Amino acid sequence: MITATPRNDLLLMVFFAIAILTMPIWLSPIGAAYPDLLQRFAIYGIFAIGFNLLFGLTGYLSFGHAAFLGVGSYTAVWSFKLLSMSVVPAVLFGVITSGLFAVVIGYISLRRSGIYFSILTLAFAQMSYNLAYSVLTPITNGETGLQLAQEDPRVFDNLFGTAMESGSGIPPTNLFGLEMSGYSGFYFCAVLMIIGFYISMRITRSPFGMMLKAVKSNQNRMSYTGLNTRPYTLAAFVISGMYAGLAGSLLAVTDPLAGAERMQWTASGEVVLMTILGGVGTLMGPVIGAGVIKYFENIFSAFNDDALHEIFSFLPDVLQDGVVAVVGLFVGEGWHLTLGALFVIVVVFLPGGIMEGIGRLSRVFSQKKTIEPTVKTRAQPGE
Amino acid sequence: MDALVLQLLNGLDKGGAYALIALGLTLIFGTLGVVNFAHGALFMLGAFCAVAMKQLLTLSKLVKDESITFFDAFKEEPYLKIWFGDTGAIIIDYAVPISILLAIPVMLLIGLALERGLIRFFYKRTHAEQILVTFGMAIVLQEIVKAMFGANPVPMPPPEIFAGSADIGSFLGLGNSVVYPWWRLVYLGFAGIVIAGVFSFLQFTTFGMVVRAGMQDRETVGLLGIDIERRFTIVFGLAAVVSGLAGVMYTPIVPPDYHMGMDFLVLSFVVVVVGGMGSLTGAVAAGFLLGILQSFASMNEITSILPGIDQIIIFLVAVVILLVRPRGLMGRKGVMES
Amino acid sequence: MGILEVRDVNKSFGGLQALNNVQLNVEEGSVHAIIGPNGAGKSTFLNCLVGRLTPDTGSVTFNGGSLLGITPHEINQAGVARVFQTPEIFGDLSLLDNVIIPTFATRDGSFTLNAWKRADQDWEVREKAEHMLEDVGLIEKKDAIAGSLSRGDKRRLELAMCLVQNPKLLLLDEPTAGMSRADTNNTIDLLKRIGKRGITKIIIEHDMHVVFSLANKVSVMAQGTVIAEGLPEDIKGDPRVQEAYLGGAHL
Numbered sequence: 001m002i003t004a005t006p007r008n009d010l011l012l013m014v015f016f017a018i019a020i021l022t023m024p025i026w027l028s029p030i031g032a033a034y035p036d037l038l039q040r041f042a043i044y045g046i047f048a049i050g051f052n053l054l055f056g057l058t059g060y061l062s063f064g065h066a067a068f069l070g071v072g073s074y075t076a077v078w079s080f081k082l083l084s085m086s087v088v089p090a091v092l093f094g095v096i097t098s099g100l101f102a103v104v105i106g107y108i109s110l111r112r113s114g115i116y117f118s119i120l121t122l123a124f125a126q127m128s129y130n131l132a133y134s135v136l137t138p139i140t141n142g143e144t145g146l147q148l149a150q151e152d153p154r155v156f157d158n159l160f161g162t163a164m165e166s167g168s169g170i171p172p173t174n175l176f177g178l179e180m181s182g183y184s185g186f187y188f189c190a191v192l193m194i195i196g197f198y199i200s201m202r203i204t205r206s207p208f209g210m211m212l213k214a215v216k217s218n219q220n221r222m223s224y225t226g227l228n229t230r231p232y233t234l235a236a237f238v239i240s241g242m243y244a245g246l247a248g249s250l251l252a253v254t255d256p257l258a259g260a261e262r263m264q265w266t267a268s269g270e271v272v273l274m275t276i277l278g279g280v281g282t283l284m285g286p287v288i289g290a291g292v293i294k295y296f297e298n299i300f301s302a303f304n305d306d307a308l309h310e311i312f313s314f315l316p317d318v319l320q321d322g323v324v325a326v327v328g329l330f331v332g333e334g335w336h337l338t339l340g341a342l343f344v345i346v347v348v349f350l351p352g353g354i355m356e357g358i359g360r361l362s363r364v365f366s367q368k369k370t371i372e373p374t375v376k377t378r379a380q381p382g383e
Numbered sequence: 384m385d386a387l388v389l390q391l392l393n394g395l396d397k398g399g400a401y402a403l404i405a406l407g408l409t410l411i412f413g414t415l416g417v418v419n420f421a422h423g424a425l426f427m428l429g430a431f432c433a434v435a436m437k438q439l440l441t442l443s444k445l446v447k448d449e450s451i452t453f454f455d456a457f458k459e460e461p462y463l464k465i466w467f468g469d470t471g472a473i474i475i476d477y478a479v480p481i482s483i484l485l486a487i488p489v490m491l492l493i494g495l496a497l498e499r500g501l502i503r504f505f506y507k508r509t510h511a512e513q514i515l516v517t518f519g520m521a522i523v524l525q526e527i528v529k530a531m532f533g534a535n536p537v538p539m540p541p542p543e544i545f546a547g548s549a550d551i552g553s554f555l556g557l558g559n560s561v562v563y564p565w566w567r568l569v570y571l572g573f574a575g576i577v578i579a580g581v582f583s584f585l586q587f588t589t590f591g592m593v594v595r596a597g598m599q600d601r602e603t604v605g606l607l608g609i610d611i612e613r614r615f616t617i618v619f620g621l622a623a624v625v626s627g628l629a630g631v632m633y634t635p636i637v638p639p640d641y642h643m644g645m646d647f648l649v650l651s652f653v654v655v656v657v658g659g660m661g662s663l664t665g666a667v668a669a670g671f672l673l674g675i676l677q678s679f680a681s682m683n684e685i686t687s688i689l690p691g692i693d694q695i696i697i698f699l700v701a702v703v704i705l706l707v708r709p710r711g712l713m714g715r716k717g718v719m720e721s
Numbered sequence: 722m723g724i725l726e727v728r729d730v731n732k733s734f735g736g737l738q739a740l741n742n743v744q745l746n747v748e749e750g751s752v753h754a755i756i757g758p759n760g761a762g763k764s765t766f767l768n769c770l771v772g773r774l775t776p777d778t779g780s781v782t783f784n785g786g787s788l789l790g791i792t793p794h795e796i797n798q799a800g801v802a803r804v805f806q807t808p809e810i811f812g813d814l815s816l817l818d819n820v821i822i823p824t825f826a827t828r829d830g831s832f833t834l835n836a837w838k839r840a841d842q843d844w845e846v847r848e849k850a851e852h853m854l855e856d857v858g859l860i861e862k863k864d865a866i867a868g869s870l871s872r873g874d875k876r877r878l879e880l881a882m883c884l885v886q887n888p889k890l891l892l893l894d895e896p897t898a899g900m901s902r903a904d905t906n907n908t909i910d911l912l913k914r915i916g917k918r919g920i921t922k923i924i925i926e927h928d929m930h931v932v933f934s935l936a937n938k939v940s941v942m943a944q945g946t947v948i949a950e951g952l953p954e955d956i957k958g959d960p961r962v963q964e965a966y967l968g969g970a971h972l
Contacts, residue, residue: 006839061511112705115418115510119656120705123698126649135691207825207843208836210814214822217811224771224809225823225882226797228831235834265649269518276515329530337526343519347512348504 009201016284017194024183032295035182036254040294042189043250046196048274048286050243053200054236055272056281057209059216063118063268064105064125068098068241070132070263072248074139077146077258084156085171087180087188091249098245099238106237110230113219125265132260145259173253185254192250193287196243201283203239212236244271273339277346279355288354293339300338303331385561390678392551396567396636398674399574400426403629404647405654405666406581407622413598413661414618417502418510420517423648424524425623428493429486429630430639431528434537436482440475477542479635486631487624494623498616506615521644529641536638541566545635566635573632577625578667584621585663594618598661653701659714669712673697724749724921725770725890730779732765739765740776741945747890747938752922754936754953756929758965762945763925764806767894770923771803772796784889794831800889806898808875810882812868816859819867819878820850820885827886853885857911873904877911884915893924897931909934933957941965 019026023041027033032041051065072094079090109120132140140146148170157171173180180188203209211232214222219229252258261267270293278289308324308331315323330338350357408422443459463471474481501520505513540546545565585591593614596603630639637643654673658665679685681693692699704711727745731738740762747753757763768774770781772793781788788796797803811819824846829835841847854860857877862870867878876896883891896912897905905928912935916922926932932939932953939956941949943965949956956962 004841006842055511059511061514063514108702108706112709115514115660116656116705116709118511118514119652120702122649123653123701127695127698130694131691134694203836205839205841206836207829207838207840208834210818210822210825210840213814213818214811217813218809221809221811221882222822223793224797224803224805226794226826226831226886227822228792228794231832235836266645269522272515273519329527333534334526334530336522337530340519340522340524340526343522344501344516347516347519348501351508351512 004205009205012283013198013201016197016287020190020194021187023190024186030295032298035186037294037298038183038186039189039250039254040298041291042186042193043247043254044271044274044290044294045193045287046189046250047244047247047271048278048290049193049196049200050240050247051271052275052280052282052286053203053212053243054240055275056286057204057212057216058233058236060110060113060233060237061118061272062109062121062237062240063265063272064109064121064123064128065240065244065271066263066265066267067105067125067128068102068244069248069251069267069271070128070258070260071098071101072245073252073258073262074132074146074248075245076249076252077148077256078139080148080154080173080252080256081152082155084154085173086156087173087175087253089156090173090253091192091246094249094252095242095245098248099242102238102241102245103234106234106241110233110237122265122268125263125268129260129263129265132263140258140260142260145257147257173256180253189250189254192246196246197283197287204283208232208235270339273343273346275353276351277342277353279353282353282355285353285355292354296338297335300331301333301335303328305332386682387679388551389561389563390682391675392561392563392567392571394675394678395671396570396574396674397678398671399571400629400633400647400670401651401654401674402667402670403574403577404626404651405658405670406578406663407626408651409655409658409661409663409666410581410594410618410622410625412655413663414594415502415506415615417505418513418517419502420514420648421497421521421524422517422622422626423644423646423651424521425490425493425644426626426630426633426647427525427528427639427641427644429490429627430634430643431532431630432486432489432627433479433482433539433631433634434532434639436485437475437478437539440478440481479539479541479631482631483628486627490624490627491620493627494620495616497623498619502619503612503615521648525641525644532641534641536640537634538638539634541569541635545569564636570632570636574629577628581621581625582663590614590617650697653697655711657701657704657711659711662711662713665711665713673700676700723747724784725923726780726782727770728780728782730766730769730776730781732769732774732776739945740769743779743942743945743947745940745947747921747923749921750919751938752916752924752936754924754926754932754939755942756926756932756939756956757942761942761965763942764894765945766942767803767892767923767925770796770892771801797826797886797888798831801892802883802886802888802890803892804876804879804883804894804896806894808872808879810867810875810879812866814867815864816854816867816870816878817847817850817863820853820881821846823882823886824850824853850885853881856884856915857881873900873907876900876908880911880915884918884920888920891920891922893922893926895925895927897926897928905931 020042023038024033027038032038047065047069051062055061075097076090076094079093083089105121105124109117109124112120133142150170175184175188178184211222211227214227215229215232222229248258248262251262274289274293275286276289277292278287279285305324305328308327309320312320312323312327328334330341346353352359404422404426407425408419411417411419411422440463441461443461444465445457446460446465448456448458461471461475463474465471467474497520501516505516548562548564549568551561551563585595593611597611597614633639650673654669655666657673658667658669677693677696680696686693708714723746725745725747727743730740730743732740743762743766755763755766765774769776770788772788772791772795775789783799783801786799788799788801791799811822814822821840825833825835825840828846851860851863854863857880859874859877859881862874867875870878880896893912897908900908909931912922916935922935924932924935936953939951939953940947941956941959941962948965949959949961951959
């Protein structure tokens with residue numbers, strides 16, 4: 001096991017930053033190095049890092065985090081419409097608004113723990129979703145989703161004359177003039193994810209993070225130790241909601257529209273899956289989980305029967321049809337079946353997620369190398 | 384007044400469905416201590432038992448259409464009609480109620496398989512893990528159904544005789560403006576019968592007594608040397624059958640689709656929480672109560688004052704109840720509070 | 722004036738009168754044992770002191786301020802620490818973290834958003850915690866996970882977690898329950914050693930050996946009220962005490 005010394009953390013941080021920024025290079029052999037997918041890696045990575053700060057550290061399982069994702073997206077799009085196509089206010093307002101939502105929802109939901117907390121958050125998320133589809137249509141544009149339009153005011157852009165000449169269509173989102181699409185969009189999201197990762201590392205190692213772990217471990221002891229659990233959990237909830245809001249606003253940055261389906265509870269379930277698949281409570285796990293799921297979603301949902309027939313063309317015809325029929329269940333439209341099965345398998349066999357799997361593997365290898373000392377230490381207690 | 388009666392009735396049959404699902408959910412909570420997020424999927428599977436039965440009964444072959452004489456026309460004619468004539472047609476007409484015969488064994492089997500194959504490994508795991516694994520299972524089940532029956536809702540007509548509406552208004556002396564589909568009345572009665580059945584099973588059989596004792600104090604019952612594990616399995620099967628039946632009979636009211644389970648699950652959970660975790664009467668009472676509330680909230684008079692209230696009323700009630708009475712309306716101390 | 726004064730405390734559950742006009746006066750620096758048969762109301766009484774239960778009537782004054790109507794964490798911040806019958810520790814954290822957490826709580830109060838500095842680089846806190854672990858003899862295991870400890874070690878860890886806070890009053894709920902004779906003696910030694918720091922202690926105990934080794938004052942509870950109070954030697958011979966215990970399971 002690697003101990004969390006400041007030096008090791010620095011190394012991890014450097015390694016992480018390099019790995020993320022070079023993704024366009026090392027992901028190209030597996031066909032994942034195009035901007036659209038890379039952006040999603042980074043965005044959902046942020047979402048999962050934030051979710052893990054709540055679930056991983058405090059053990060409070062929120063089933064309503066997608067609501068904050070949605071709030072972030074709507075806010076960002078409104079910022080594009082009303083203020084400016086610059087991403088700075090969009091991201092800033094997205095984070096702040098979802099943070100405010102998190103304060104309200106968290107303040108109420110955190111009065112209960114365990115499954116009651118999960119159901120309260122779920123109830124709030126469903127309420128937001130239902131309202132976004134019905135009464136809040138003036139704000140959310142209902143089923144169509146909120147989109148940009150040529151005639152949006154964009155007050156700041158017009159004020160400072162940074163607006164493009166009319167007639168050139170809807171201007172793109174930008175960071176001080178740099179267009180936020182393609183690779184520049186990815187690098188923007190990636191840098192924010194690296195910052196997000198760094199913050200989550202600082203939080204995890206801080207006294208505050210230690211208190212959050214204490215909440216998960218034993219709330220009773222915590223209050224008899226003179227610590228007030230409520231503000232700790234609320235702070236964690238709000239921080240985590242702000243991460244979700246950041247992710248949501250980045251979704252709008254890379255593709256400026258927002259729909260209510262982002263708030264649906266299946267979306268909340270997805271971030272839970274990312275986190276546990278990677279490894280709950282670990283630093284790297286959620287990022288890896290998000291990457292793996294978004295990658296396979298991309299690959300799997302792209303397959304159709306024709307593609308499968310091509311892949312299995314080496315098989316005799318009769319067998320080929322059978323195999324294609326079975327495999328076909330899991331790909332393309334059936335990607336969700338794979339997702340569900342994966343969910344079950346991970347929880348049953350690998351509750352610690354991929355990070356635990358890596359840990360187990362590395363232990364197997366290190367045991368092989370140091371087989372003799374292991375035998376010696378084992379013999380000692382018996383003497 | 385008419386409108387109120389109508390909304391009350393509307394609320395009752397929705398409430399009946401909530402109550403049936405919540406009954407199973409809370410039974411599983413109370414005895415097995417498991418948070419079952421796959422319970423809505425069981426409701427959906429029940430509904431698709433009816434769809435499967437209908438498809439089975441209407442297996443057809445192409446026969447010459449005798450009514451068209453100008454040229455050779457063919458039409459699909461169900462085997463049942465070919466073999467049994469009018470009797471066959473009646474059987475097809477009654478596909479939905481007949482599906483109950485299929486749904487009971489199928490749902491029981493599915494329930495037993497789920498419990499033995501998956502759930503029992505999670506008795507000692509945390510609630511979070513139970514939620515996660517059953518959530519995954521729910522996705523699997525609904526995707527399988529989607530692959531088999533497609534993504535579109537399947538219309539399931541009720542038997543011809545129940546197709547019309549009952550003129551409840553004149554029956555109650557309110558004039559003839561309160562009309563209510565016969566099938567919904569059937570559903571209401573059916574829900575009542577199933578609920579009564581479950582309660583009397585738990586009340587009057589030895590098995591039920593053990594289960595109730597288990598809901599009060601699981602450990603002690605285990606200590607008495609009663610094979611509680613086997614009973615857990617049966618309870619799970621029973622709960623699966625109850626929500627499956629709720630699903631079968633619901634098909635003529637709302638055409639089933641693969642994700643109906645998820646929609647009902649969230650609401651049923653709220654129902655269970657409002658009623659009090661582990662409380663059977665609480666689940667039934669809260670089911671009807673919330674069904675009626677939801678139905679009243681969707682009245683024009685209400686939505687014009689509080690737009691959108693019909694969409695969120697149930698969740699709002701849940702939030703208030705959880706904050707004011709954390710154990711729900713009829714919850715007992717110590718259930719799911721670790 | 723004692724450091725803790727309990728006046729006329731009553732508490733009933735439904736029809737059951739669990740505490741009946743309890744009076745208690747604990748002198749600063751003393752070790753005050755509360756003994757009594759099962760169901761005498763000892764645990765209920767303790768729960769009233771730490772804010773887990775609120776008495777129906779009466780007053781609990783600690784160090785000049787009332788302990789009633791404030792939450793457990795506020796009571797702890799006022800200087801009352803508690804050791805439980807079954808050790809309450811942070812089972813999935815390391816021993817060192819287990820002791821560091823209460824150290825932070827004492828220094829920084831019930832809530833601080835200290836989310837940027839590293840917890841393990843706060844040398845002041847860390848040294849204090851390591852010192853404490855050394856004191857209770859658990860320093861070699863400081864990186865072990867607390868949940869993996871033996872019951873006796875868990876108890877010692879919990880004691881360390883309370884002591885590191887330098888409480889003015891330490892409540893011990895059957896600190897040797899379920900322990901072997903050897904472990905019990907170890908715990909007595911440990912409590913005697915820390916006794917030298919002058920922390921006021923209230924001990925609830927069934928084991929008379931423990932009581933008479935540690936306490937310098939004893940109160941006897943029966944049927945929800947204090948029936949006798951005095952020096953250990955006097956209590957031993959008190960006929961009311963023997964009557965209360967007659968048929969009791971622990972003598």
